[in-house]
Amino acid sequence: xxxxxxxDVIVVGGGPTGLMLAGELRLGGASVIVAEALEQPTGQSxxxxxxxxxxxxxxxxxxxxRFGGLETSAMGHFGGVPFDYTVLEDxxxxxxxxxxxxxxxxxxxxxxELGADIRRGLEFLALEQDEDGVTxxxxxxxxxxxxxxxxxxxxxxGSHSPVRKAAGIxxxxxxxxxxxxxxxxxxxxxxxxxxxxxxPDGLVQVFPMPDGVARIILSAYDTTLAGHSETPxxxxxxxxxxxxxxxxxxxxxxxxxxxxxxxxxxAARYRQGRVLLAGDAAHIHLPAxxxxxxxxxxxxxxxxxxxxxxVRGTAPEDLLDTYHGERHPVGARLLSNxxxxxxxxxxxEESQALRDLYAELLGVEEVRRHLAGAxxxxxxxxxxxxxxxxxxxxxxxxxxxxxxxxxxxxPELLHPALGVLLDLRDTPxxxxxxxxxxxxxxxxxxxxxxxxxxxxxAALLVRPDGYIAWAGDDPDTLTESLHRWFGSPxxx
Numbered sequence: 001x002x003x004x005x006x007x008d009v010i011v012v013g014g015g016p017t018g019l020m021l022a023g024e025l026r027l028g029g030a031s032v033i034v035a036e037a038l039e040q041p042t043g044q045s046x047x048x049x050x051x052x053x054x055x056x057x058x059x060x061x062x063x064x065x066r067f068g069g070l071e072t073s074a075m076g077h078f079g080g081v082p083f084d085y086t087v088l089e090d091x092x093x094x095x096x097x098x099x100x101x102x103x104x105x106x107x108x109x110x111x112x113e114l115g116a117d118i119r120r121g122l123e124f125l126a127l128e129q130d131e132d133g134v135t136x137x138x139x140x141x142x143x144x145x146x147x148x149x150x151x152x153x154x155x156x157x158g159s160h161s162p163v164r165k166a167a168g169i170x171x172x173x174x175x176x177x178x179x180x181x182x183x184x185x186x187x188x189x190x191x192x193x194x195x196x197x198x199x200p201d202g203l204v205q206v207f208p209m210p211d212g213v214a215r216i217i218l219s220a221y222d223t224t225l226a227g228h229s230e231t232p233x234x235x236x237x238x239x240x241x242x243x244x245x246x247x248x249x250x251x252x253x254x255x256x257x258x259x260x261x262x263x264x265x266x267a268a269r270y271r272q273g274r275v276l277l278a279g280d281a282a283h284i285h286l287p288a289x290x291x292x293x294x295x296x297x298x299x300x301x302x303x304x305x306x307x308x309x310x311v312r313g314t315a316p317e318d319l320l321d322t323y324h325g326e327r328h329p330v331g332a333r334l335l336s337n338x339x340x341x342x343x344x345x346x347x348x349e350e351s352q353a354l355r356d357l358y359a360e361l362l363g364v365e366e367v368r369r370h371l372a373g374a375x376x377x378x379x380x381x382x383x384x385x386x387x388x389x390x391x392x393x394x395x396x397x398x399x400x401x402x403x404x405x406x407x408x409x410x411p412e413l414l415h416p417a418l419g420v421l422l423d424l425r426d427t428p429x430x431x432x433x434x435x436x437x438x439x440x441x442x443x444x445x446x447x448x449x450x451x452x453x454x455x456x457x458a459a460l461l462v463r464p465d466g467y468i469a470w471a472g473d474d475p476d477t478l479t480e481s482l483h484r485w486f487g488s489p490x491x492x
Contacts, residue, residue: 024304
């Protein structure tokens with residue numbers, strides 16, 4: 001096997017997940033080729049925003065200003081029952097009205113600026129992996145076959161993922177039972193229904209989009225899945241819309257029409273040797289609460305620094321295995337909450353009792369807080385191990401700090417995608433320990449705006465993905481955590 005590498009990592013798929021991963025890998029010092037089958041972006045936008053935690057992930061890399069004026073929504077829903085997500089600190093129903101095409105454009109420009117090699121018009125055909133790397137066969141638009149060699153391959157190539165199939169990774173779950181239509185329509189004059197409207201014959205939602213375009217989502221209770229197409233005609237959608245709502249939208253101009261089901265599946269494993277999966281290639285589900293693309297972005301942020309450290313040779317032996325260990329449970333919980341929502345959203349009269357129960361439960365503040373945390377993804381906690389501090393495994397919240405260099409926000413500390421020792425009580429002994437990892441971990445001494453911020457911890461060790469690896473004041477346990485997540489210290 002030819003051992004010459006074209007890049008450290010080959011990423012198949014140039015959607016939000018693959019592009020976010022490419023940027024993360026470059027920040028971590030790994031070279032990357034993104035192989036995308038489409039010669040040009042489609043301009044289509046299945047997703048229309050992202051969750052609170054995905055927004056925080058973009059903030060951690062300094063990307064938020066690139067989106068222009070982002071607006072978040074306090075009001076969201078669970079299973080169609082509306083409630084205020086700001087009942088939970090830092091939470092909201094996410095950034096809304098951001099077309100996926102805009103997100104992809106922002107991420108493609110960012111990854112390109114960092115040196116990612118983004119190659120369009122390359123269709124994945126096959127893979128061969130051995131103990132030293134992975135060889136990928138792709139086809140060009142002219143039908144020529146080319147081979148790309150990397151140390152690792154990541155499939156970020158969507159729900160049908162040829163990479164997943166080629167790697168022999170099972171994709172168990174349930175087939176769809178409900179069909180939903182999407183269309184971006186200009187000039188329809190349709191009434192907005194951002195939280196959805198339940199009617200006797202179906203469920204409809206209407207979201208505003210730029211330039212007077214409306215995104216409509218439609219599900220008729222009696223729609224069959226037999227022989228359905230992912231790209232139905234607008235005349236079909238307009239006819240069903242009129243039957244369900246009594247409104248005629250046929251005079252509008254459809255910019256894009258698609259369909260999806262509530263199929264729910266998750267890859268049995270996110271890693272098979274030197275092949276890994278992220279985004280829709282790893283999990284598919286009903287897009288309730290705009291969680292799909294956001295989960296893929298967070299997959300990329302979790303995987304990127306670990307994979308980059310692995311190819312650089314600085315990672316501890318089992319670091320890459322923690323990608324599956326951490327993200328697979330998150331994906332499983334995501335599938336559970338979206339299925340629970342779908343049962344209430346799509347059911348007819350037979351599901352009214354479930355909707356009534358959701359409405360009753362959402363009258364309890366603790367339930368609202370719990371569900372806001374689940375759908376916003378703010379309540380993710382990676383397993384920190386026995387005896388860990390209560391903050392370990394949780395995200396670093398965005399908070400202001402007073403430092404010697406002036407005021408900063410905690411997300412700014414993560415812009416370089418390095419680990420951070422956040423010294424909150426000016427403890428030289430802790431900073432001395434972290435100095436052994438100064439090539440991978442920066443030390444910052446800061447004073448919180450409130451003594452209640454960060455749970456009163458003396459110091460925090462924060463991973464590049466913004467999750468807290470350690471909290472406390474003991475140099476010995478800090479040393480253990482640095483070894484656990486960042487490998488051996490730099491030679492003196």
